Amino acid sequence: MKHSSGLKKMTxxxxxxxxxxxxxxxxxxxxxxxxxxxxIGLLLYPILLSQATSKLEGTxxxxxxxxxxxxxxxxxxxxxxxxxxxxxLQRALDEMPExxxxxxxxxxxxxxxxxxxxxxxxQEVERLxxxxxxxxxxxxxxxxxxxxxxLQIPPPPTDDDVTTDREADDEHGMVTEASSMTLLIPSDSLxxxxxxxxxxxxxxxxxxxxLKAGYxxxxxxRMIEMPPVEVLRMTEDGTESDRLRLRMIVPVLLxxxxxxxxxxxxxxxxxxxxxxxxxxxxEVLLSAVSPTQLMAGKIFGQAAVAALxxxxxxGIIIVGLIALALGNILSVQLILLSLxxxxxxxxxxxxxxxxxxxxxxxxxxxxxxxxxxxxxxMMPLVLYIPINNNPTSTxxxxxxMIPPLTPFVMPLxxxxxxxxxxxxxxxxxLLIGVGSVVFLLWITSRIFRVGVLMQGKPPSPMELLRWMRxx
Amino acid sequence: MSxxxxxxxxxxxYGDNLAVNxxxxxxxxxxxxxxxxxxxxxKSTTIRMIMSIIYPDSGxxxxxxxxxxxxxxxxxxxxxxxxxxxxxxxxxxxxxxxxLKGIDARSSAKLAEDWLERMDLPGVARKxxxxxxxxxxxxxxxxxxxxxxxxxxxxxxxxxxxxPVNANLLGRVIHELNEEGRTIIFSTHVLHQAEQICDRVLMxxxxxxxLDDTMSGLRRTFDxxxxxxxxxxxxxxxxGAAGSIPGIIEIRAHEDEHTAEIVLEKTxxxxxxxxxxxxxxxxxxxxxxxxxxxxxxxxxxxxxxxGRSVSEAxxxxx
Numbered sequence: 062m063k064h065s066s067g068l069k070k071m072t073x074x075x076x077x078x079x080x081x082x083x084x085x086x087x088x089x090x091x092x093x094x095x096x097x098x099x100x101i102g103l104l105l106y107p108i109l110l111s112q113a114t115s116k117l118e119g120t121x122x123x124x125x126x127x128x129x130x131x132x133x134x135x136x137x138x139x140x141x142x143x144x145x146x147x148x149x150l151q152r153a154l155d156e157m158p159e160x161x162x163x164x165x166x167x168x169x170x171x172x173x174x175x176x177x178x179x180x181x182x183x184q185e186v187e188r189l190x191x192x193x194x195x196x197x198x199x200x201x202x203x204x205x206x207x208x209x210x211x212l213q214i215p216p217p218p219t220d221d222d223v224t225t226d227r228e229a230d231d232e233h234g235m236v237t238e239a240s241s242m243t244l245l246i247p248s249d250s251l252x253x254x255x256x257x258x259x260x261x262x263x264x265x266x267x268x269x270x271x272l273k274a275g276y277x278x279x280x281x282x283r284m285i286e287m288p289p290v291e292v293l294r295m296t297e298d299g300t301e302s303d304r305l306r307l308r309m310i311v312p313v314l315l316x317x318x319x320x321x322x323x324x325x326x327x328x329x330x331x332x333x334x335x336x337x338x339x340x341x342x343x344e345v346l347l348s349a350v351s352p353t354q355l356m357a358g359k360i361f362g363q364a365a366v367a368a369l370x371x372x373x374x375x376g377i378i379i380v381g382l383i384a385l386a387l388g389n390i391l392s393v394q395l396i397l398l399s400l401x402x403x404x405x406x407x408x409x410x411x412x413x414x415x416x417x418x419x420x421x422x423x424x425x426x427x428x429x430x431x432x433x434x435x436x437x438x439m440m441p442l443v444l445y446i447p448i449n450n451n452p453t454s455t456x457x458x459x460x461x462m463i464p465p466l467t468p469f470v471m472p473l474x475x476x477x478x479x480x481x482x483x484x485x486x487x488x489x490x491l492l493i494g495v496g497s498v499v500f501l502l503w504i505t506s507r508i509f510r511v512g513v514l515m516q517g518k519p520p521s522p523m524e525l526l527r528w529m530r531x532x
Numbered sequence: 533m534s535x536x537x538x539x540x541x542x543x544x545x546y547g548d549n550l551a552v553n554x555x556x557x558x559x560x561x562x563x564x565x566x567x568x569x570x571x572x573x574x575k576s577t578t579i580r581m582i583m584s585i586i587y588p589d590s591g592x593x594x595x596x597x598x599x600x601x602x603x604x605x606x607x608x609x610x611x612x613x614x615x616x617x618x619x620x621x622x623x624x625x626x627x628x629x630x631x632l633k634g635i636d637a638r639s640s641a642k643l644a645e646d647w648l649e650r651m652d653l654p655g656v657a658r659k660x661x662x663x664x665x666x667x668x669x670x671x672x673x674x675x676x677x678x679x680x681x682x683x684x685x686x687x688x689x690x691x692x693x694x695x696p697v698n699a700n701l702l703g704r705v706i707h708e709l710n711e712e713g714r715t716i717i718f719s720t721h722v723l724h725q726a727e728q729i730c731d732r733v734l735m736x737x738x739x740x741x742x743l744d745d746t747m748s749g750l751r752r753t754f755d756x757x758x759x760x761x762x763x764x765x766x767x768x769x770x771x772g773a774a775g776s777i778p779g780i781i782e783i784r785a786h787e788d789e790h791t792a793e794i795v796l797e798k799t800x801x802x803x804x805x806x807x808x809x810x811x812x813x814x815x816x817x818x819x820x821x822x823x824x825x826x827x828x829x830x831x832x833x834x835x836x837x838x839g840r841s842v843s844e845a846x847x848x849x850x
Contacts, residue, residue: 073631340616344585345611345673514585531587
């Protein structure tokens with residue numbers, strides 16, 4: 062009878078906290094609109110990327126020696142201007158799921174810059190100062206200075222950086238030191254225009270070198286073209302394709318989701334506790350419920366808030382992954398275990414926040430006590446790169462057994478590890494997590510019952526220890 | 533007579549400050565007890581210990597025969613540090629608190645409505661707490677304290693912050709609740725408020741109980757037998773003749789020169805009558821228009837016990 066009434070009181074407190082945190086216009090707007098905006102952004106981004114940038118028109122002056130690259134520049138510009146896509150970008154595009162690709166056209170639109178460029182050449186390097194003035198006056202869109210040495214085959218890299226012999230080796234058409242191309246541009250040039258010009262000019266230089274040495278450049282290009290790779294992961298059930306890069310994002314996404322939601326909702330425990338202290342409603346509440354019931358009610362109330370956020374944000378991520386045909390990355394086991402770790406993460410943070418909230422009278426006093434907590438909570442964000450790269454390393458195993466880190470590191474490892482983690486690691490980490498939550502709850506309930514009645518100056522760590530010993 | 537609250541040899545120390553020093557008292561069931569003393573005397577500390585919100589360093593406390601924790605739903609407690617959820621609506625706040633005290637949802641709505649009416653707060657149920665004046669919030673807090681119909685009501689400074697009209701209203705309701713059979717103990721440092729309604733008085737000063745008595749017992753004990761005399765002429769002649777009238781200790785003239793306080797010797801008369809020969813003698817000296825036996829106020833009692841007034845004690849404390 063007494064227990065059921067205690068439970069009822071706790072539920073009432075939990076419901077009030079949930080209602081006044083989550084069922085408010087501001088919160089609902091945030092929790093509903095953020096994922097929707099995220100989804101819209103995800104869909105719109107490729108479309109935005111595919112929008113052609115502003116047209117580049119005008120005269121390009123190429124100041125060069127006896128060998129001219131101008132005809133090649135003209136040809137490449139005529140072929141479609143923007144040049145070939147940088148290899149990394151091409152790869153990223155290749156890995157994009159079909160659905161997204163269709164939104165971007167053939168994907169090449171991303172770097173397609175419409176051009177209407179007239180090319181002038183000059184061999185009078187001595188007139189460069191005049192040309193510069195003309196550039197400033199807007200007569201040119203750019204001036205490229207191409208020295209003859211640029212068009213010779215550069216020397217092979219040597220171990221010895223210091224080159225003593227500066228003379229060209231005429232026999233092999235090689236120079237001992239590579240020179241650079243100078244590109245002069247007006248002050249208002251757009252970065253993507255410069256990048257495009259660079260690309261076109263460099264390609265022309267390379268092709269000219271090949272022609273001068275008597276090679277078929279088209280053949281060379283085909284020769285060095287790397288074939289696409291299809292990675293097939295051989296699982297027990299059969300074969301599945303593996304989108305490596307996207308796969309690497311998922312564990313981090315998962316950990317960030319758990320981290321953000323646990324921290325946000327844990328923070329609500331802090332602020333609502335401080336609010337009840339500062340508006341002096343605390344003792345009124347304590348005339349009806351015990352401090353432990355109050356603490357538990359508040360923690361469970363915000364747990365419901367956390368669950369709501371998790372469903373909204375996590376749901377969007379799952380829908381997104383399925384839409385991108387990446388649903389197979391998520392297994393039921395991963396989702397269930399992540400939920401278990403999330404419960405541990407939430408209770409770890411929420412109990413600590415309840416202790417801090419009870420101990421201080423104002424939000425700004427909480428900062429001092431929050432600092433060490435935040436430092437510990439930042440650890441997973443620092444450690445995620447090495448752990449994601451090698452989820453079975455000693456670092457990964459050790460950090461997943463240290464209580465405040467366990468619930469963040471374990472989901473990351475579970476999602477990142479190509480092979481399932483050993484069962485003992487999962488069980489041990491869950492036990493450590495639950496054990497630490499029980500311990501923290503005990504400590505917090507000791508601090509909470511004293512702290513909620515204290516007003517004024519925030520306690521020192523020594524005072525907190527003394528509170529725990531009060532009977 | 534059963535006791536609602538029993539405090540035995542209780543002490544509480546905060547650092548170097550001995551807030552409550554070995555106090556013992558009992559509040560009988562059904563009484564309306566004033567818990568009086570200057571600010572900082574230890575009233576709130578004692579009340580919080582009775583409520584098991586804080587615990588004594590030594591001694592025992594029984595509320596309704598056990599720990600207050602075991603009968604929170606049967607005790608109504610208005611803390612000194614009281615507040616409301618600013619954003620919550622008044623009706624919602626009252627329903628929430630009463631439901632925490634075990635009232636079911638449907639009854640709590642009806643009770644809130646009835647009590648708001650009774651406390652002269654009609655139509656505020658839909659208002660947010662932050663829209664109310666301080667005095668109105670105070671009345672809402674009082675409703676939250678008693679709406680679950682507790683047997684024992686403990687009020688810490690219930691009158692502070694109330695204007696005289698509302699203080700009267702609150703005093704009346706407290707009195708009615710007591711008449712209906714509830715035990716009530718309330719603290720205040722404004723003694724005349726207690727004088728008007730309580731039937732029992734506990735006085736505390738510097739952490740120790742200095743008085744524990746009923747109001748009638750108190751009047752018997754602290755009867756200085758002072759007569760207040762009003763005259764149509766100056767009372768100067770009267771003050772000069774004080775030594776020549778038998779049975780009079782002292783005569784003090786008030787500043788208005790028409791009023792005098794006559795302090796009588798104890799006569800042992802159980803009826804506390806003014807001796808007729810004294811009335812005759814005084815009438816010869818000045819034309820008397822009024823003569824009354826002056827009752828001791830609680831302030832007088834405090835002065836008699838502690839040697840200074842409540843306000844002096846508070847000044848000294850701060």
